[in-house]
Amino acid sequence: MERKRVVVVLSTPLTAIQGGLFLSERAHIQTLELLSERFERVDVIARCRTVAVLADAEHVALASTGARLALTLLDYGGAHPVRKALAFLVSPARRRAVSSVIGGADLLYIESPSLESILAWSVARTAGVPYIMEMRGDTMMNPWYMRSRLGWIGPLLSYMIQAFFGIFRRGAAGAVFVGEQLR
Secondary structure: OOOOOEEEEOOEEEEOOEEEEEEOHHHHHHHHHHHHHHHEEEEEEEEEOOOOOOHHHHHHHHHHHHEEEEEEOOOOOOHHHHHHHHHHOHHHHHHHHHHHHHHOOOEEEEOOOOHHHHHHHHHHHOOOOOOOEEEOHHHOOOHHHHHHHHHOEEEHHHHHHHHHHHHHOOOOOOOOOOOOOHH
């Protein structure tokens, strides 16, 4: 069976500078290049920022990887992050937009843990699109780290996140770089 289209959901924002879209992490560049060799089309869903994280010379153009931006998600940071995060996940317009990009894809490649991954997973499971999750760190699932960051509520959130991503992983067609907490 020939794979025609993969949709990649990035949790790290792209950077919009100098009239183009750029990646700031080598792992993303390699992943997108690899997928571009194996699929006819690589569509990316990601947030975009206009403030560069790295020096301009260290950024790599999204277009040079063979991928293209299919959907820009709004940033949910800033003031009132909990309210923005919930709105990010449940917005009917956003869910329809993600569904329209995911629909008809041969595969969904989701970087996690992130709100973007939760949104994409919740849409993909109702659309029946197979997905692979890439675990890019599991600090959110470390109760001691979460306690140091968020106080007494941190460990509770950590256990909830562990439970959710355990379910998320078990439904995946595959998983890459899975942390100890998701075994």
